[in-house]
Amino acid sequence: MQKWKDRGFHQVTFYVLTEHDPQTGAMIRTQELYEKGDRYPCASPWTQMVLFPGGEISLCCKTMTDVGWRGIVSVGTIPEDNLDDVWAGKNGKGLYKVRKELLENRFEEYDVCVDCPIWSATTSIVEKTEKYMRTYNETMETYVF
Numbered sequence: 001m002q003k004w005k006d007r008g009f010h011q012v013t014f015y016v017l018t019e020h021d022p023q024t025g026a027m028i029r030t031q032e033l034y035e036k037g038d039r040y041p042c043a044s045p046w047t048q049m050v051l052f053p054g055g056e057i058s059l060c061c062k063t064m065t066d067v068g069w070r071g072i073v074s075v076g077t078i079p080e081d082n083l084d085d086v087w088a089g090k091n092g093k094g095l096y097k098v099r100k101e102l103l104e105n106r107f108e109e110y111d112v113c114v115d116c117p118i119w120s121a122t123t124s125i126v127e128k129t130e131k132y133m134r135t136y137n138e139t140m141e142t143y144v145f
Contacts, residue, residue: 025069041102043122
């Protein structure tokens with residue numbers, strides 16, 4: 001951090017790199033910020049979606065890393081499905097079902113969310129000192145000096 005500050009930078013962001021179990025694809029984390037009982041709905045299906053090169057629409061960065069082990073978790077396909085309808089979850093399709101499961105903390109169709117260790121990545125913790133302000137979550141940490 002000092003290296004970048006000395007070069008005139010005012011902010012540095014570090015991203016957490018994750019190892020995966022080669023058999024299951026499960027993320028290997030040595031530290032988590034929250035206990036499992038403290039879980040609240042992940043915000044990703046309300047803030048993003050992933051479009052794969054073949055037109056498949058998926059949920060989040062976690063579903064991108066799981067492709068090699070579980071395949072694509074699809075909530076729609078372009079051009080067959082209208083992107084606005086997938087986002088709005090019209091007729092109970094698209095992102096509607098996963099959002100409902102997250103709100104109810106009950107995962108029937110989208111079990112990809114059950115053991116996801118980055119569900120809290122949209123919430124950050126802020127730490128202020130005299131030398132810097134640190135904002136961090138499960139996937140990254142940013143220092144402002």
